[in-house]
Amino acid sequence: MQLGAHYLDAGRCEFSVWAPRARQVELKLDSPHERILPMTRQERGYWRIVVDDVLPGACYQFRLDDEKDRPDPASGYQPDSVHGPSQVIDHEAFAWSDRDWKGRPLSEMVIYELHVGTFTQEGTFEAIIPRLEELRDMGITAIELMPVAQFPGTRNWGYDGVFPFAVQNSYGGPEGLKKLVDAAHQADLAVILDVVYNHLGPEGNYLRDFGPYFTDHYRTAWGEAINFDGPHSDEVRRYFLQNALYWFRHFHIDALRLDAVHAINDFSAKPFLQELVEQTEEFSAGNRRECLLIAESDLNDARLIRPEKLGGIGMHAQWSDDFHHALHVLLTEESLGYYADFGHIGDLVKALREGFILSWRYSEFRKRHHGNSSADRPAEQFVVCSQNHDQVGNRMRGERLISLAGFEAAKLAAGAVILSPYIPLLFMGEEYGEDRPFPYFVSFDDDELIEGVRAGRKREFKDFHQEGEPPDPQDPATFDSARIDWASRRKGDKGAMNAFYRELLRLRRDHPVLNRCDNRQLEGWGMEGQRVLWLRRHHEKDEVWMLMNFNRAVAQCPFPARTGSWRKLIDSADRQWRGPGARLPARIEGGQQVELPPHSLALFTKES
Structure with missing residues (x-):
């Protein structure tokens, strides 16, 4: 059963929703005229109806127990906002031109992480397309989009999304994302999408009105944990499994970067992540193209990326925070917060040889031993960087490395990352020495929530003992300050930095030693x-x-x-x-x- 609105043909559309606690669920349609139609209850709390005279573009909601009108939890598009009705999408209508695209192996990836809203002045998917050719010519082989699931307002990093299937309306919606992916494949670039399966944002989060998507058995840094192993968790897991395959199937996404999987609390005999790996591999085999899963985790647990036959979960790769931290501390000499565990040349040597540095080593920051050995894992399973959205944006003022350590140190960092045996990731703008910050920003409507976010940002910097006030996340000026100055990439020091990055990437591509992911x-x-x-x-x-x-x-x-x-x-x-x-x-x-x-x-x- 496909969740959400599934357009069939000839004006027929199937609607399905999981609402196990509801006594009655009705479909409220507004096109071609307003209708309220009763849905039929199925097994395990699903509700379904097939309706005639419904065309793509029609808006709808679900009415629960004749009391609440709510958007579809599996909405493909929220044209007005997180609080408005959902819209029917015909995914088969898009004319793809990437039929011969089979994806890229991890070993060939050079990743460029970008935030859609600040990468261009327009802040849309289609505005990125004219820049793809230059990224490819520079040596980039994959672009990674920060989350694009619908969030409140128009300014957000993307980690406050509340409709995992809906593509952000202010970025250009599903049509815009498909155009970008299609153009990227034509430019020989893979597309990685950042998805969030450990929490949902606070504003517009209506999932709890439909069913037990959340549990109070665990807590996360962002509030309620998602119910991956409690009663009714089969259906919750199905929701997120369908979401992952949705991006692969309907948007031709090549890889998913899974945000903070350490915050996915799941003690099942078969964890959600393992089931996700199995279904992704099944989809890849059935569609004859390689779809990949790249995890973010701070557990330093090699079982995450170790194959199932060796007792692991089987993720294809993961971000290596240890590599970043070791490199950052050597260049900046910062020692507060989690940087307290690093600072020796030997740390970076170990990261280059093995991946993890903290491999059941005592962590001064955590006040306990942490991690296990990743020495048996191949280099292509680690993504390394000197900057990314987290390590820049989670600083109080969002300063980039070049602002902290200087021009020469930024070049040294670039060489350490690009000439490493691992998969390099560049954060938008670093390739020309962008010095504009990337602070945290939001555009919520709820005044109490806004104040809570401001207070929370101040608490986050307690471990780093930073003084002063962080930029106001709600202020549009904070968002504007994060827009990169792409036009400056050919001028002065920025032009020299850009040429330096190009030469490093050329060496990585052309040299018979450097073009191998081999540690x-x-x-x-x-x-x-x-x-x-x-x-x-x-x-x-x-x-x-x-x-x-x-x-x-x-x-x-x-x-x-x-x-x-x-x-x-x-x-x-x-x-x-x-x-x-x-x-x-x-x-x-x-x-x-x-x-x-x-x-x-x-x-x-x-x-x-």
Whole structure:
């Protein structure tokens, strides 16, 4: 049974909803004239009706027990708001041109995360399309959209969505998203969609009027937990499983990034996430294209990405927070909050070798041991970054790395991420050194809720002991401050940064060692006193050395390879990239003494 409004043909439409506690459910239609029609109760609390004389574009609601008119929990579109009626969508009407698209394997992905509302001045799906070609030419192979499920108002990160099936109206609705995905596939770009299955937003959240979607058995940082393992949880799970397949089937999405799966409380013998993996793989096989699941989790539990046959859940990949934290602390020397667990060159070395740093290691932040080993997991299962929406936007003022650590440090971070053996993720604008912030923003209607959000933001920074006031999330100026200045990407330092990123991505694509997601043929060494990291990567007869100086002063050391001749491929200190001037020669002999400028990175390849 397909939840929601399922347009059949010739003016016929099937409506289905789960409302187990209702004594009576009616369909309230407004087109071609207003009608109120009784629905028939099915097994397990489902209600269904097939109606003639209904065309796409018709608006409707469900009336519960002759008391409440509510939008459809599985609404495909909310044209007016989260409080208005739902609209019938004919998903078969869109003329796709990506029939030959089969998806991209993880090992080929270079991800570009963007927020639809602030990536362009227009803030729509269609406004992104003219920029796709440039992203592809730069070396991006996948775009990742922050959540687009319908949220209140027009300004939101997307994590306050309350209609998981409905595409945000202010972004262009379902038609706009389909146009973007189709254009991306034509540009040879995969599309990843961020989805939220651990909570729903507070305003316009009508699910509890229909059934026990939530449970008070657990709590999350955002309030009520979703009922994934209690009474009636089969139907709740079905709702979210259908949602995942809905994006794959009707919008041709290539991968889902699952927000904060550590907040999905589920002690079932077969957890929801495992069932999601099974159904995704079944869909992929049946449709002959690869659909992927990428998790976000702070548990550092490799079972999440370990195959089911090895006792795992089987997610295809996950974000690596440890890599970000280790890199960030080396560059900024911040040590508050969760950054207290990092700060050594050896931390980044371990992240490059294994993925997780906290692998049942004591966490000063948590005051307990944390994580388990991911050393057996292949590199293509980890997404790494120096910036993302969380790590930038969850700062009090939303400062980007370049504002915190400077121009040279930002180049060093770019090299560490892009030349790593893992899947690199770039956050919109970082590729040209965008220095505009990305603060948290909302546009709620409820005054009490707005004040609660403001107070909550202040509490969030307690662990970081930050003083002052965060930007007002409700103020339109806070949202406007987050719009990236795309036009500046070719000017001055930004133009040099953009060229530097392009060259890093070219090297990753073209070099026979760097174009492999492989952390097996890799060795790293750290010189803690000098804050220098050496990284060797190799494959068959090819070999590269990466030298990284995280010191604010010049570092002196021997070239790490003791023998052979080595040719420099890139040096972040070169004046070509507006650096202070390179101290490393274009060619060097193994064991030769070298000097590394502050916050610099250089890459050498072995001469044949």
